[in-house]
Amino acid sequence: MAFSALAAAGALGVLALPAEASTAYRYWSYWNADPSSAKWGYATEGSGTHIPQDGSVEGWRFGLAGDSTRIQPSMLPNFETMCDGVTPPADGKRVAIVIDPGTAQEAPAGERPSTVITECVTAELGATGLQILQSLVDVRMEAGFVCGLDGYPSRECAPLVELPKSAEVAITQRSVRIRHRRHEREFE
Numbered sequence: 001m002a003f004s005a006l007a008a009a010g011a012l013g014v015l016a017l018p019a020e021a022s023t024a025y026r027y028w029s030y031w032n033a034d035p036s037s038a039k040w041g042y043a044t045e046g047s048g049t050h051i052p053q054d055g056s057v058e059g060w061r062f063g064l065a066g067d068s069t070r071i072q073p074s075m076l077p078n079f080e081t082m083c084d085g086v087t088p089p090a091d092g093k094r095v096a097i098v099i100d101p102g103t104a105q106e107a108p109a110g111e112r113p114s115t116v117i118t119e120c121v122t123a124e125l126g127a128t129g130l131q132i133l134q135s136l137v138d139v140r141m142e143a144g145f146v147c148g149l150d151g152y153p154s155r156e157c158a159p160l161v162e163l164p165k166s167a168e169v170a171i172t173q174r175s176v177r178i179r180h181r182r183h184e185r186e187f188e
Contacts, residue, residue: 024066026106027158028146030129031059033077040072047129047146054093055079058129060149062113063102066163073100074116083120095132096120101152108153 030043035055043050052058057077065071075098082096097120101113123132133139133149140148147157 022163023160024064024163025158026064026108026156026161027062028149029061029063029065029071030146031061031072031077032129033057033059033079035079038076038078040077042072043129046144047133048144050129051126052093052095052129052132054088054095054125057082057096057098058132059098059100060133060146061100061102062149062152063106064161064163071102073098075100075118082118086120086122089122092122092124093127094120094122095127097132097136099133099137099149101149108156111153113152114150 030047031040032043032050032052033040033056035053037057040059047058057079059073059077061071061073063071077096077098079094079096082098083094086094088094096118099117101116104112107113117137119136121132121135123135127135130139130146133146137150138148139146140151142157145158148154
């Protein structure tokens with residue numbers, strides 16, 4: 001029952017919360033910000049069917065989500081900053097992407113998250129969030145669920161794991177290193 005619920009939720013980009021407060025799913029969560037929005041919204045539609053508008057920001061965040069934690073990309077969606085100087089194609093769109101691999105405390109055993117990636121992607125008007133993501137990084141999928149981005153994590157796909165006691169602190173208080181197509185910056 002738990003696997004079928006997880007598979008169905010993954011196809012939609014939404015996960016049900018675990019039954020126990022001491023466990024959480026570890027997965028890539030999907031977020032959207034409409035043009036002119038300064039806040040992330042948890043995606044209610046999967047990336048394979050969601051068609052972002054020109055000026056949107058798509059967010060991906062790997063980490064632990066359960067009753068006591070909530071994950072979203074570590075930086076606010078800011079289309080103007082990420083797509084500054086990028087001209088939209090005549091019959092296309094610009095979509096900014098934030099890929100946040102989370103913290104070392106949330107990582108699977110033996111793996112380390114890389115830096116946060118921000119990028120402005122130009123795409124056809126009908127391109128889905130998944131197609132835009134695939135134009136930027138390698139995407140590993142299982143049963144319609146995004147399991148790995150650029151090889152991270154290398155094997156698992158949204159397992160239910162024990163929630164570390166320090167997870168909430170680690171998620172909200174961390175230094176973030178941002179990799180952008182033009183430069184790197186550090187944020188506290």
